[in-house]
Amino acid sequence: MLLVENLSVNYGAIQALKNINFEIFQNEIVSLVGSNGAGKTTFLRTLSGLVKSKSGKIFFNKNNISNLESHEIVKLGVSQSPEGRMVFPDMTVKENLLMGAFCTKRTAQEMQNDIERMVAWFPRLGERMTQKSILLSGGEQQMLAIARALMAKPKLLLLDEPSLGIAPLIVQQIFKIISELNREGMTILLAEQNARLALKISHRAYVLELGSVIKKGDAQSLLYDDDVQRAYLGG
Ligand code: ATP
Numbered sequence: 354m355l356l357v358e359n360l361s362v363n364y365g366a367i368q369a370l371k372n373i374n375f376e377i378f379q380n381e382i383v384s385l386v387g388s389n390g391a392g393k394t395t396f397l398r399t400l401s402g403l404v405k406s407k408s409g410k411i412f413f414n415k416n417n418i419s420n421l422e423s424h425e426i427v428k429l430g431v432s433q434s435p436e437g438r439m440v441f442p443d444m445t446v447k448e449n450l451l452m453g454a455f456c457t458k459r460t461a462q463e464m465q466n467d468i469e470r471m472v473a474w475f476p477r478l479g480e481r482m483t484q485k486s487i488l489l490s491g492g493e494q495q496m497l498a499i500a501r502a503l504m505a506k507p508k509l510l511l512l513d514e515p516s517l518g519i520a521p522l523i524v525q526q527i528f529k530i531i532s533e534l535n536r537e538g539m540t541i542l543l544a545e546q547n548a549r550l551a552l553k554i555s556h557r558a559y560v561l562e563l564g565s566v567i568k569k570g571d572a573q574s575l576l577y578d579d580d581v582q583r584a585y586l587g588g
Contacts, residue, residue: 354379354509354540355400355431360409362395362564369395371564373409377509377542382535384543384551384572386585387561393544394436396561397511400542401433402426413509427456430508436517436544438498442487446478449486449497453504471500474530492523499527503534510534512543516550528554548585552576560585 357375361368370392377383385393398404400411402423411419418426432453440449450468459467472479475496481489486497495515502510512531516524524547532554535541545551552558555572560581568575575581 354414355542356412357400358410358412360396360399360411361407362392362399362404363407364395369564370399370406373564373566375559375566377540379508379540380535380538381557382531382541382543382555384545384548384555384558385561386545386548386551386558386575386581388546388585390563391561392564393546393561394513395564397433397435397513397542397544400426400431400511424456427505427507430506431511432502432505432507432509433511434495434498434502434513434515436513438491438494440486440489440494440497440501443485445483445485446489446497447482449501450478450504453501454506457505467504467506471503474503474534475500490523492519492527495519495523495527496530499530507539509540509542512541514545515543516545516547524550548581549576552581 355377357373360370360373362370385396387393395404399406402421406419410417413429413431416429441452450471451464454464477493478496478500486494489497515527528550531541543551552572552575558572558575559566560568
């Protein structure tokens with residue numbers, strides 16, 4: 354579904370991604386693990402067209418999306434829930450969800466159906482539909498960020514650090530929903546500092562260090578890999 358060839362990204366003199374090769378097949382959850390500053394966010398933002406690459410190619414369902422604008426990439430079926438949630442704080446939950454569907458053409462009835470679909474996935478959002486998003490807890494904001502991305506009806510969902518700064522119990526709930534979304538057919542690329550959580554629900558994973566892929570493989574094997582255990586799983 355997604356094929357990335359020799360992707361490099363620079364911020365001025367800093368080379369944030371170095372010759373990344375990556376692929377994700379339909380119906381997979383693939384995680385991208387690595388510590389703070391490894392380049393996970395840069396990779397997701399480059400796939401979304403928010404950061405421009407220096408070299409390399411990105412294909413989504415065989416379309417070369419390397420030089421497309423973000424709204425064009427969303428229309429093709431890739432949408433992102435960003436690190437730090439980035440919900441629109443002064444908008445209500447419902448308005449945030451509608452913003453997620455902004456790039457797609459749908460009738461008011463279709464939008465309403467989609468909002469109901471999101472409430473089925475995230476009942477907490479249903480209870481808070483008319484509240485401003487700034488009033489939500491961190492966990493609820495994370496649910497909203499994921500639901501907002503889903504409102505674009507993506508074929509590939511990019512999740513950047515969904516566990517960041519959220520209470521463990523809510524993280525468990527969110528990861529359960531991520532697994533269920535995948536079981537219902539959603540292809541998911543998950544960038545996570547919490548390698549254990551990510552590997553547990555993924556089919557495959559890539560380990561990123563200082564902008565390079567240093568390991569890749571099936572998630573279960575990486576979970577028991579000595580280097581990964583030492584560096585990312587606390588030994
Ligand atoms: P985190 O989870 O903390 O965001 P990350 O793995 O997602 O970490 P990136 O945020 O992609 O890593 O950062 C990769 C490298 O690029 C780091 O060295 C970072 O300092 C640098 N970097 C990121 N954004 C910018 C920017 N806008 N300008 C300059 N350098 C940046």
